Amino acid sequence: MVLHHSVILLGQMDLVWGPWAQLNRTLQVFRMPLFFAASGLFAASVLARPWKALWSSRLSLFVWIFLLWSVIRFLYFVAVPMEARPQETDLDRLLAAPLLPMSGLWFVHALFFFFVAAKLMRGRVDYRIQLVASAAMSVLFLSISSWNISWNGMGKYFFFFLAGCYLREFAFAWVRNRGSGQLVLAGVLFGAGVWALDFYELSRFGPAAFLLRVVAVAFGFLLAASAVSWRGGSVLKYLGRNTLPIYVVHVIIVAFLATLLSLAGHLPAGLRLILPLLVAAAAVCLALGLTRILRRPLLRFAYEAPEWFSGAAPAKIPATTAAHSG
Template sequence: MSTGAAVERTRVDWVDGAKGIAILLVALAHAVQWTVLSGLAPELWNKINLVFIVFRMPLFFLASGLFAASIIRRTWPTLWRTRLSLLVWALLLWTLIRFGYFSLFANPAGFDETNPIDLLLAPVRPSNGLWFLYALALFFVAAKLMSNRVDWRVQIGGAAMLSVLFFARADTGNIAWNGIGRYFLFFLLGCYLREWILSFIDRPSRFGALGLGLGFGVAFLVLAGVILTVDAGMPFITGTLVLVSLLALGAGLLVARFLVGYRAMTWLSYVGRNTLPIYVVHVLFVSALTSLLLLARGQTWLDRLGPALPLLVAGGAVAASLLVWRLVRDLPVLRYGFAVPTWFSGRAPAREVAAREVAAGTAASVSAASADAAEPVLPRNE
């Protein structure tokens, strides 16, 4: 492997590690919601959950943005085939699956996902935890529309203003649109500052890393102190959470780069490479595990586990989600829970594309078409 290829491999590993951290925090957030609302875990977990708002989704969207610059330069049909179709397919399919699941099994946390109106409006107004897919698809579309039309600094400045407003509790009444307002900034930062971010994380200066770590540590402790000691409903000072999020991102990426250097942490990169199956499935297992634990309410062993239940439920849900994906990913029909059908994406099977191009006698086109057709349906990095 060439030196350049080795550097790129390292970059992918730590970005995958960052995505792994992000999806684990997302799973933990849902496990906290379910177990606390069900009375299984202490209320303190809700406030701990709030602290991670500065880190969880910003890290996810930044990591997605790091690989977006080349993607948004593709033609609209290619963008649809290689990226948007999967996001749209997963959103529509798993919204239906969640609707069916919670129609059959009561949600122990009390969330209602069985409203048929919400189901019909899901393509324009998602109202469940799958909103990340919707937001990411819109971010790709918006970034492509603005590419070469709006200066990237203007894009980031406008997104920063939106982020400040929505972190300061501007509210559309919809989880997806609130998330779009909060997190578009971080996607654009990954998209347009990619080389600077990669360079800094790959070769951080000691003073830069130390300063970033200390700055984040102080800001995080102050934020945690405010949340843990003050009414959680109290509005935050405008802009504070955006600033803490930026510090958190830098610190989180450095931590991810540090962790993936250890063989014992290779599982973290694996989790980060396979965020889609975890993201769409884990809530079903969080709900099921919470329901099972409720059957043992009042048992001494369950009371003793109470403070650790969110961690245990989140870990179990992530492991179960990956297991389901590995079991069905090569099976007819079932694999389309995690892969977009060719009839929906417009992507021709690799053999068919190669055969067409060979028949046309265009060697260069064969290479390009085969590469496009062979691109994994579950992309390593969004």
């Protein structure tokens, strides 16, 4: 997700060279389905809590983070505007954000409604009916043009959140028993699917787009399980435990770095080719550094819902964003 926004913002400043735009479109089918499926994996036990506990431990955090960081993001772009992103300083869009989010914080907005909907259906609607109905909804929303990033995203990705909730044990058992052949096969199927949808112009054909995202999630789970066992896996685990702080602040950091780089004038083609990677890595490091600062008294509420809002002890950032931006 950080790389995605790095490509977009750097591209808007004409600082990207090479195949980054195409790669970004390819990864679009990979990022959010995997994110919401992973979110669902860690949501199952939370949904068993009473409504009051659910509000204090999760829902209040989502609402607080969304409202606070929407304002912080607006104020940043007012202070350091980007010519290519005038929408960031639109006050009407900010005021309408709770109903019609138009920023990269939409995933927090969607998670709130996913938790509420899943809680309302829990024990009332058979999980198989939920999965079939949400899959049909996903196919539908993948077939139509987007009118709002959050509401369309909910239609596209609610299935993956529910699948993470209800197929959690199956997913963990499958990943534990994985073989290298499964990872290779999933990767080949994903790559072939991306090529086929692009070559035959089927990106708006809902059934094919949905199946490709299912394959992408399977490939993502296998890849993640394999990656943490490689050298450097501890770093990935650390990042996985600190995803929400990275997500909420990285767009501001990337925008700031892009603005600084635009002042440097012409950049060599070789540098522009790897610039998204460098900026994304820098944004992650700076976001984690900022997290350490904001954990201090008086500043910690940048990432925690205060007691007067949550109705309980501060609702701290979960181990993963579900709690595992566009």
